[in-house]
Amino acid sequence: MSRYPAMFSRLADAGEGAFVPFVMVGDPTPAASEAIIEALIAGGADALELGVPFSDPVADGPTIQRAHLRALGAGANLTDCLEVVGRVRARHPQLPIGMLIYGNVPFAIGLDEFYARCAAVGIDSVLLPDVPVRESEPFSAAAAAAGIDAVYIAPPSASAQTLDAVAAASRGYVYAVSRVGVTGTERASSTEGLAQSVARLRQDAAAPVMLGFGISKPEQVAEAIAAGADGAISGSATVKIIESHVPALAAAARTTGEGSCEYAAAMEALQAELRDFVAAMKAATRPAP
Numbered sequence: 001m002s003r004y005p006a007m008f009s010r011l012a013d014a015g016e017g018a019f020v021p022f023v024m025v026g027d028p029t030p031a032a033s034e035a036i037i038e039a040l041i042a043g044g045a046d047a048l049e050l051g052v053p054f055s056d057p058v059a060d061g062p063t064i065q066r067a068h069l070r071a072l073g074a075g076a077n078l079t080d081c082l083e084v085v086g087r088v089r090a091r092h093p094q095l096p097i098g099m100l101i102y103g104n105v106p107f108a109i110g111l112d113e114f115y116a117r118c119a120a121v122g123i124d125s126v127l128l129p130d131v132p133v134r135e136s137e138p139f140s141a142a143a144a145a146a147g148i149d150a151v152y153i154a155p156p157s158a159s160a161q162t163l164d165a166v167a168a169a170s171r172g173y174v175y176a177v178s179r180v181g182v183t184g185t186e187r188a189s190s191t192e193g194l195a196q197s198v199a200r201l202r203q204d205a206a207a208p209v210m211l212g213f214g215i216s217k218p219e220q221v222a223e224a225i226a227a228g229a230d231g232a233i234s235g236s237a238t239v240k241i242i243e244s245h246v247p248a249l250a251a252a253a254r255t256t257g258e259g260s261c262e263y264a265a266a267m268e269a270l271q272a273e274l275r276d277f278v279a280a281m282k283a284a285t286r287p288a289p
Contacts, residue, residue, distance in 0.1 A: 002124045002149045003096040004172040007046055008208045008230060017285035018231025019044070019221060020210060021238045021278055022100065024051040024067035025084050026076025028246050031258070032267065033071070034084045036242060038091075039271035043278025046285075047096035048088075049127070049233055052081045054102040059129035063236040066243065078105060082121045089122035098125040098151065098172065103139070111142035118148055125149035125172040133165045140169055153177055154197060154209070163200045174201055174209045176229065198228035218284035225285060234281060241277060245270035 011018055021040045025033050040048065053071035057064065085097060099118065106114035106128075118126060126148055131139060133152045143150040149172030154163055166174055176197060198209050208230035215221060216237035224232045245266065252263040 002147075002172050003094060004047070004124060004149065004207070006094070007096050008173075011046065011231075011285075015287050017221070017225035017229065018046040018208075018210065019278070019282040019285050020047045020049050020098075020231060020233045021045050021281070022049040022051060022212075022233060022235030023238055023242065024053060024064065024071050025081040026053050026071030026074055027067040027239070027242060028070045028249060029074045030076050030080045030084055032249065033076075034087065035267055035271065036274065037084070037088055039274040040238070040278050041088075041092060041095065042271075043275035044282040045095075045278050046231065046282070047098065047124075049098045049100055049235070050081070050085065051235075052078055052099060052101045052105060054105065056104075057102060061236060063239050063243065067239045070246065078109075078117075082117060085123060086121035093122075096124045096172075097122065098127060098149075099123050100127045100129060103128045103131040106139065106142075111138060112145065115142045115146035115148050119146040123148060125151045127151040127153070127175055129153065133162065133169050136169050144171075149173075149207075151175055154201065158197065160200060163197060167201045170207050173207045173230070175233070176201075176209050176211050177213045195228045218280050221281050221284035231285065232281075238274070238277065241273050242270065245273070 007018065023033065023036055023040065027033055037048065051067070053068045053076050055072065057068050060068070089097060115126070126143060128139060136150065136152055140150040150169060151172055152166050152170045152175065154166045154174050154176045201209055210231045210233050211224040211229040212233035212235065215224065215232045215234040221232040248266040249263065249270070252260060252266045256262045
């Protein structure tokens with residue numbers, strides 16, 4: 001059973017919104033990404049959105065594109081990613097975990113097999129950023145059969161018809177995109193029209209609404225929640241922190257090895273920055289004292 005309802009109920013009782021960071025599994029290596037995920041959880045993440053590397057990530061901007069390439073360069077594949085998630089799930093049995101995966105991956109594997117493998121490691125939801133809701137039915141059916149929440153994107157300034165379709169198809173949460181374009185912090189997020197979209201989605205009894213794309217600062221998280229969203233997702237800002245530490249990690253791995261004190265120090269520096277970032281973003285989901 002999905003862990004999202006319990007999370008959103010707990011947060012609503014506390015008067016808080018959700019903060020969900022995104023990272024790419026396998027970036028910069030599968031082992032490093034597992035340590036990175038633990039830092040996000042330690043910082044106070046309410047849930048996780050985890051990416052699976054893909055060669056043609058059409059919804060992503062340059063920052064997350066580079067994360068895809070680093071993970072692919074490290075040899076990460078779907079099996080590696082699911083193994084990482086399985087270990088994280090074993091340590092955090094109540095934490096909602098969503099995966100962001102491009103549609104070619106489940107299509108190539110076979111939808112039933114793909115969603116069964118996700119369910120086996122404790123994944124709660126799968127977001128397919130390149131599958132529009134009008135083409136979602138076979139994916140949703142296979143997801144439901146495996147007990148996985150299918151998540152779809154509510155585009156900015158979407159028509160009422162599109163919002164109705166997204167509301168009907170989405171489980172777990174609805175991913176509301178804050179602006180036109182790809183992921184990234186180069187252009188700021190926007191809450192313009194969000195209140196109207198959320199009202200329309202709620203009218204159709206949709207799952208809770210999370211705002212994403214361009215969320216990089218605590219004030220943007222607070223703005224999203226004030227505009228009616230149930231929480232915010234931040235990807236490129238999180239991935240940028242990882243990217244800034246990759247040279248130090250790579251140098252330590254090359255010169256002294258991943259088991260060395262130097263590598264451990266480089267990883268701790270990265271984890272500390274991630275914990276602080278998540279803590280600051282999470283604090284913005286709480287009401288002002």
